[in-house]
Structures are given as C-alpha cells and as structure tokens.
Amino acid sequence: MKIAIASGKGGTGKTTLSTNLAALLAEKEQVVLVDLDVEEPNSGLFISGELKHTEKKYKMIPEWDPTHCNLCGICQEVCNFNAVLKMGKNIMVFPELCHGCYACSELCPKNSLPMKEREMGELKAFKKGNLSFVESKLVIGEEQAVPLIKQTIDYVDSNFSEDTIKLYDSPPGTSCPVIEATKHTDFVILITETTPFGFHDLKLAVETIRELGKDFGVVINRYGIGDDSVETYCREEGIPVIGRIPNDRAVAEIYSKGELLYPRLPFIKKELEKIAAHVADIRKELSV
Amino acid sequence: MKEIVVISGKGGTGKTSITASFSVLGGKDLIVADCDVDAADMHLLLEPDFSSDEDFYSGELAEIDQAGCIQCGKCAEVCRFDAIPVVDGTYVVDPLSCEGCGYCARVCPENVITNHVNLVGNLYISNIKTGTKMVHAKLGIGNENSGKLVAQVKNEAKSLAEKENKDAILVDGSPGVGCPVVSSLSGATFVVLVTEPTVSGLHDLIRVHELVKKFKIKSGCIINKADINPDQVGKIKEFLEKEDIILVTEIPYDENFTKAMTLGKTIVEHDDKLGGLIKEAWKNIVKLA
Structure with missing residues (x-):
C-alpha cells in the first residue's frame, strides 16, 4: 500500500507525521518511508538506520558534438524551452532550462546532440529492523525537482515488495512536485493546522487531491490553537478527520532536537494509533 | 531600488507572518510582492482588493x-x-x-x-491596507510553471515601484531550493533568511544559503521561536558567523503570532513586545539592504 503525506502549507507537520507513523507501523510490519521533499528533505534527521545503498541520480541532457553538425538549426527550432541556441557557428545548451524531452537530440539529422548524463541528486537507502528509509537530495542549483522525485519512486517500486507499506513524505505546495509524489498512491493524508494560513492552504491541497481523484483524509496538527474553521470545513465537505494532534510546546521542543514524539508523549501515540487504524481499514477495503 | 526578499527553505518558520509585518512597517514606501505562489497566504493579512486581475499563460x-x-x-x-x-x-x-x-x-x-x-494561473495587483500596492498570484492546480509566474509577479512589482517612485520592493519568497525560489532570488539586493532552532530548520537553512551564495547576495537571518532549543540556537549562530550572515534578531516562541493571524492581523498590529523586536529588525534590514 502506498500512502502520501502532504500539505499545501509548509511546516504543518508532514515530516513529524511521516516519521512517527512510519516508526510506529514498523513495530508490526515492513515499512519503507520515502522522503520525496527532495529540495529540503528532513525525514532523515529523525530516522536512524544503517546505510545500505547510495547512488547518484542523473537526468539526461543533450551535449553538442560539432564533428558532423551542419548548423541547420533544427535543434533550436524544436526546443520549446529555449534550452538550445544556435549562436554563430556554435550550438549552446542551457542545462538548467532543459526538460530532457530528447526532441533536439532525436530530430537532429546529424546526431550531433547525443544525450548525456547530468547529476541532479543523490539517493540513499537505510534500514533498521522493519523500517527502511529512502531519501533523495537535489543538487543545489538544479531547479527541477520532478525528475528526481520520479526516479526515487521508481527505485522504491523496484526494490520493495508489494506488501511493504510505503509512506511518501511529500513536498509542500500544490504544483508539479506534489502531483508527482501523490499521483500513484492509494491514499493521501493531508496534514494541516487550524490557523488561517493552514486552512487556506488546506483548501488548495484538497482541490489538488480531488483533481487527481484520490481518496484522502485530514490530520489536524496543533489542534486547539486558532479556530474551528478546519473542522467545520471538513464536516461540510464530508472529509474524514482521521487524527488530531494537540497543540503543545513539548511537541515543538522534542521535534527541535530531531527526536520522535510518540515514544515520549503518550497522547501522540494514541492519535497515531487512530491514524494507523484508519490506514489499516483502507488497506483492507482496497486489499493492497 | 532595493529589493528585499524573505525566504526560509523550511516551511512554517514564520516567514509570511514576518514579511506581512514588514509590509505594515514599510507602509507606503514599498511595493509588496507575494512570490510564494504555490500557497500564497500574505493576502490573508494585508486585505487586498483584487482590483486588477489578469490571466497568466x-x-x-x-x-x-x-x-x-x-x-x-x-x-x-x-x-x-x-x-x-x-x-x-x-x-x-x-x-x-x-x-x-x-x-x-x-x-x-x-x-x-x-x-x-x-x-497557469491569475496575476493580481491589489490595493492593500498599508496604503500601497501588492502584486500576487494564484497558481492553477498542478501547474509546473510556478517559476515563470514568480518571475512575472516580481517584474510587475518592480515596474510598479519604478512608476510610483518607491524606495523598495518587499518579496515573500517561495519555499525550497528549486525553480520558484531561484526566480524569487534573482535581482535581490538583500535576503532575509527566517529560520527556527530545530534540526530541520538548520538543515534547510544551510541548503538554502548555499543557493543564496551562488547569487552573491548579502543576507541576514531571523531566528524565530528562539527559546524552544538553546543548543540549536547556538549551532545556528555558529553557522551564521562562519558564513558571514548577519543575525538580525531572535524572536521567542509565542502563540500570539497565531492569535494575531486568526484576527487577520500582523503581529506588529497585535503585540507590542514582539512587534518591537520586528520593528527593530526592519530598521536594520532597511539600513543593510
């Protein structure tokens, strides 16, 4: 079963929920936690384990080989991203702008733009007991997160069995990176807080997940602070609220040290168990 | 013209609350731009009138x-x-x-x-409660051109500022280190990094600073929620010193931030003590930028 943990607004507790839920579920079953927030991955700060595997991740971009080039300019013409330019007697490639569509390379009549690997990030896999952890980090200066997210999901798909629970700690927002991280999952948990910012961004996230046609539930973090707008909204929209994590300064303090919450805070464990029970119900329903 | 960009790497550090406070303090001298187009929130505190609305392709x-x-x-x-x-x-x-x-x-x-x-979305130019204009946007669901929309928001803000003879533009930047934040940073004269003393706050600060360094922009740091972990504050300060980043201010953990937000207000309009710290910080930033 694949579950994404997402939110519109950043800092609402995605990583807190992902790491704690993964560790709790792993007390009984095989779990892999995957950090897909490749721009700023944080889950690894809370999960320890033995490093099992490291690999560099590459995206493919064209590189000009002038040997047979007749400067026909087709490459420039077919690139919709202005990533290939003909300048005088040279062909220039701008790797940050390239989306890796291969059009210039494959439509070149002289094969003068072969695709080459360019490092965009690094993937690491860890394991401790039942809990595996996979993270990828985008190289600073690389602008596109989506290709790395895609390759990380592919790695997890081919290295973990069907019956392993897969938890995806997703990037924030509502644009392409979060779509990529959630589109192949069975269930999405949206985590929010009951503040005007949290509520506003939750509505955006709900729109996104509905657009994808995914089954989802909401976890309210910092419950008790702010107002009851989130709760009212979920009731009116028929969205299940599957957990409520109380607002407590102790949570912020334990989190700040990079420690898991539930071993120390029983009220957190109780809420996580509710969420885990909901996940188990959905798993039965879908038989995944 | 000054271009002050507030970013954080990690979400939830208080970036938008602080930027909205700066907007109130800077008042008519500024044009404000919300470049966090993925989850734009600053309008919730600044009462825009959405007077101009344009489709963005x-x-x-x-x-x-x-x-x-x-x-x-x-x-x-x-x-x-x-x-x-x-x-x-x-x-x-x-x-x-x-x-x-x-x-x-x-x-x-x-x-x-x-x-x-x-x-891909809508671009708005609004009159806001501080007596000036804000450029902001709403990105359509699942769109990938947020970098371009961010660039457009900034360009509009710049040309407005020139037209209206403003001293500076103030930008609420995007999270992360990817394409939207790169667009937020380009052209900045000063970057404010908002962080929190958590392991993830520091981790993300280090990564986003690496990006800022590539642009060779002067930067200052605000440590929010500074009293939740003194050890971690120490580590952040060490990093700031090593990297020549100015420590602008430290703000304690205070639920009044949320209370003000619930009332649709910025913290400077709601709490004199916290407001005082942010006022001091803003004065410094204007001097540094």
Whole structure:
C-alpha cells in the first residue's frame, strides 16, 4: 500500500507525521518511508538506520558534438524551452532550462546532440529492523525537482515488495512536485493546522487531491490553537478527520532536537494509533 | 531600488507572518510582492482588493484531435513524460504530466496534435491596507510553471515601484531550493533568511544559503521561536558567523503570532513586545539592504 503525506502549507507537520507513523507501523510490519521533499528533505534527521545503498541520480541532457553538425538549426527550432541556441557557428545548451524531452537530440539529422548524463541528486537507502528509509537530495542549483522525485519512486517500486507499506513524505505546495509524489498512491493524508494560513492552504491541497481523484483524509496538527474553521470545513465537505494532534510546546521542543514524539508523549501515540487504524481499514477495503 | 526578499527553505518558520509585518512597517514606501505562489497566504493579512486581475499563460499543452488520429502511437513512443497513455483504446494527453515540449506534435504523421498555450494561473495587483500596492498570484492546480509566474509577479512589482517612485520592493519568497525560489532570488539586493532552532530548520537553512551564495547576495537571518532549543540556537549562530550572515534578531516562541493571524492581523498590529523586536529588525534590514 502506498500512502502520501502532504500539505499545501509548509511546516504543518508532514515530516513529524511521516516519521512517527512510519516508526510506529514498523513495530508490526515492513515499512519503507520515502522522503520525496527532495529540495529540503528532513525525514532523515529523525530516522536512524544503517546505510545500505547510495547512488547518484542523473537526468539526461543533450551535449553538442560539432564533428558532423551542419548548423541547420533544427535543434533550436524544436526546443520549446529555449534550452538550445544556435549562436554563430556554435550550438549552446542551457542545462538548467532543459526538460530532457530528447526532441533536439532525436530530430537532429546529424546526431550531433547525443544525450548525456547530468547529476541532479543523490539517493540513499537505510534500514533498521522493519523500517527502511529512502531519501533523495537535489543538487543545489538544479531547479527541477520532478525528475528526481520520479526516479526515487521508481527505485522504491523496484526494490520493495508489494506488501511493504510505503509512506511518501511529500513536498509542500500544490504544483508539479506534489502531483508527482501523490499521483500513484492509494491514499493521501493531508496534514494541516487550524490557523488561517493552514486552512487556506488546506483548501488548495484538497482541490489538488480531488483533481487527481484520490481518496484522502485530514490530520489536524496543533489542534486547539486558532479556530474551528478546519473542522467545520471538513464536516461540510464530508472529509474524514482521521487524527488530531494537540497543540503543545513539548511537541515543538522534542521535534527541535530531531527526536520522535510518540515514544515520549503518550497522547501522540494514541492519535497515531487512530491514524494507523484508519490506514489499516483502507488497506483492507482496497486489499493492497 | 532595493529589493528585499524573505525566504526560509523550511516551511512554517514564520516567514509570511514576518514579511506581512514588514509590509505594515514599510507602509507606503514599498511595493509588496507575494512570490510564494504555490500557497500564497500574505493576502490573508494585508486585505487586498483584487482590483486588477489578469490571466497568466505560460508554456504549452498538447492536444490530440481524435477525429483525425490513426492510433499509430508514435506520439506516446517519443514522450519522455508518460503523458500520452492509452485510455479506452485511444491515445490521450494527460495534462498533469504533459510538459509541453511539443515533440509529439512534431512526429505525428497525420498532424493532428496541436500545442496550445496553457493557462497557469491569475496575476493580481491589489490595493492593500498599508496604503500601497501588492502584486500576487494564484497558481492553477498542478501547474509546473510556478517559476515563470514568480518571475512575472516580481517584474510587475518592480515596474510598479519604478512608476510610483518607491524606495523598495518587499518579496515573500517561495519555499525550497528549486525553480520558484531561484526566480524569487534573482535581482535581490538583500535576503532575509527566517529560520527556527530545530534540526530541520538548520538543515534547510544551510541548503538554502548555499543557493543564496551562488547569487552573491548579502543576507541576514531571523531566528524565530528562539527559546524552544538553546543548543540549536547556538549551532545556528555558529553557522551564521562562519558564513558571514548577519543575525538580525531572535524572536521567542509565542502563540500570539497565531492569535494575531486568526484576527487577520500582523503581529506588529497585535503585540507590542514582539512587534518591537520586528520593528527593530526592519530598521536594520532597511539600513543593510
């Protein structure tokens, strides 16, 4: 079963929920936690384990080989991203702008733009007991997160069995990176807080997940602070609220040290168990 | 003209609350830009009137004219984004996966694939409660051109500031280290990094600073929620010193931030003690920028 943990607004507790839920579920079953927030991955700060595997991740971009080039300019013409330019007697490639569509390379009549690997990030896999952890980090200066997210999901798909629970700690927002991280999952948990910012961004996230046609539930973090707008909204929209994590300064303090919450805070464990029970119900329903 | 950009790497550090406070303090001298277009929130505190609304188009999307399609599948074969799946026996474009590269249209033997411009969101210019204008945007669901929309928001803000003879633009930047934040940073004269003393706050600060360094922009740091972990504050300060980043101020953990937000107010309008710290910080930033 694949579950994404997402939110519109950043800092609402995605990583807190992902790491704690993964560790709790792993007390009984095989779990892999995957950090897909490749721009700023944080889950690894809370999960320890033995490093099992490291690999560099590459995206493919064209590189000009002038040997047979007749400067026909087709490459420039077919690139919709202005990533290939003909300048005088040279062909220039701008790797940050390239989306890796291969059009210039494959439509070149002289094969003068072969695709080459360019490092965009690094993937690491860890394991401790039942809990595996996979993270990828985008190289600073690389602008596109989506290709790395895609390759990380592919790695997890081919290295973990069907019956392993897969938890995806997703990037924030509502644009392409979060779509990529959630589109192949069975269930999405949206985590929010009951503040005007949290509520506003939750509505955006709900729109996104509905657009994808995914089954989802909401976890309210910092419950008790702010107002009851989130709760009212979920009731009116028929969205299940599957957990409520109380607002407590102790949570912020334990989190700040990079420690898991539930071993120390029983009220957190109780809420996580509710969420885990909901996940188990959905798993039965879908038989995944 | 000064261009002050507030970013944080990590979400939830108080970036937007602090930026909105700066908007109140800077008042009419500023043009404000909300470049966190993915989850724009600053309008919730600054009461924009959405007086000007413009569609924003960027990039392209492929569309297959099913009437003329012979189902040869060449389009799907060349697509590197798995954006042309077979649904009920016909090739269709998945708009959420299509990157608009146009390769499919170029290889279609029947010429039935066209690219049309993609509506990615809306761009607004509003009058706000501080007596000035704010440029902001709403990105359509699942769109990937947020970097371009960010750039557009900033350009509008700059030209407005020039037209109205303002001293500076103040930008609420995007999270992360990818394309939207790169667009937020380009052209900045000063960067304010908002962080919190947590392991993840520091981790993300280090990464986003690496990006800021590439742009060679002067930067200052605000440590929010500073009293939740003194050890971690120490580590952040060490890092700031090593990297020559100015420590602008430290703000204690205070639920009044949330209370003010619930009332639709910035913290400087709600709490004199916290407000005083932010006022002091803003004065310094204006001097440094």
